[in-house]
Amino acid sequence: MFLAFLRVGLLGYGGGPSSIPLVHKEVVAKYKWMNDDEFADVLALGNTLPGPIATKMAGYIGFRVAGVAGMINAVFASITPTILLMIVLLTSLSNFKNLDWVNGMTKAVVPVVAVMLGTLTWDFFKKSKDSLGLKAASLIIIASIVLLEFVHMHPAILIGSLLIVAVLRKDKKETVEKSTDRGVGM
């Protein structure tokens, strides 16, 4: 199990959601810990909860297969190697910050990350429109801009309120809610 999630962690580029097919390959195709339907259920359950999807899947599958130890093992395997790499690389980068060429490197990366974030933003806007319709999506977008940028409300309060509204509203307009696929890559 350690190896299965180690491979997922090391081969999954583009953040958690893009590693879902890799988890599927290991868990269903290779080790046969669960079948396709069970896997789809775990994924659907993971999406009903907040937080990173990759660790939820790893943790839950580990738990199902081998209890609490399996859970810790799977999460550990999928995240630790890259966290260590990250710490080593970024710490050495900041140690040489007074060198001009290192400084140039960090400057050049800012606009590139901006482009990546820009496409991710676009993706979220597009999916908002697809799932809520233009009117409702625009309403939440404009309200968010006003509350976050001008009133300086903490995002947690805004998101918490939206979640409460989502839960309390009566289920009548089910046709409007087109099921949207998750899996936002960066």
Add this chain to the structure above:
Amino acid sequence: MIYWQIFLAFFIPGIIGYGGGPASIPLVENEVVDRYGWLTVSEFSEVLAMGNALPGPIATKMAGFIGFQQGGILGAVIGVFATVAPSLLLMVVLLGVLYRHKESPKVKRMTNYVRPTIAVLLGVMTLNFFITSYEGVGIGQTVLLVMGSYVLLEKLKVHPAFVIVGALGYGAVFLG
């Protein structure tokens, strides 16, 4: 005190970030850059760039590194724990309840309602990155790097890791 702050900084994005790890990026930025001031926008962009160049989930890499930077190894452990544990525990504990409601429109609505707000947070963050880049390297280099990386990433579908390595090389040679 710092450990409690680290916990909170990653616990909040972990518990409200609907839509997987990437959705929590602007929420983490809001905590570590705007609220606690641990990193500047430019430092946060380095973290994101490295996070994107390396494999594995992005949220835990951010939590691990920023936690380490602020509170050493214990800080890293706390940051990662705060990111991963709450939703994972909920998943294990609430399994039966969730199972009955996974097709419920309420549950789908939760993600749908939160998404536009995440989009706004991401948009504001993107804007900040463009401004930081403009202040750091000027308009000419910014436009050049933005156009170049856009074409490579979106039109030619070059892998993000290569684009970031390319940008690092370009910066070392031309912006040093």
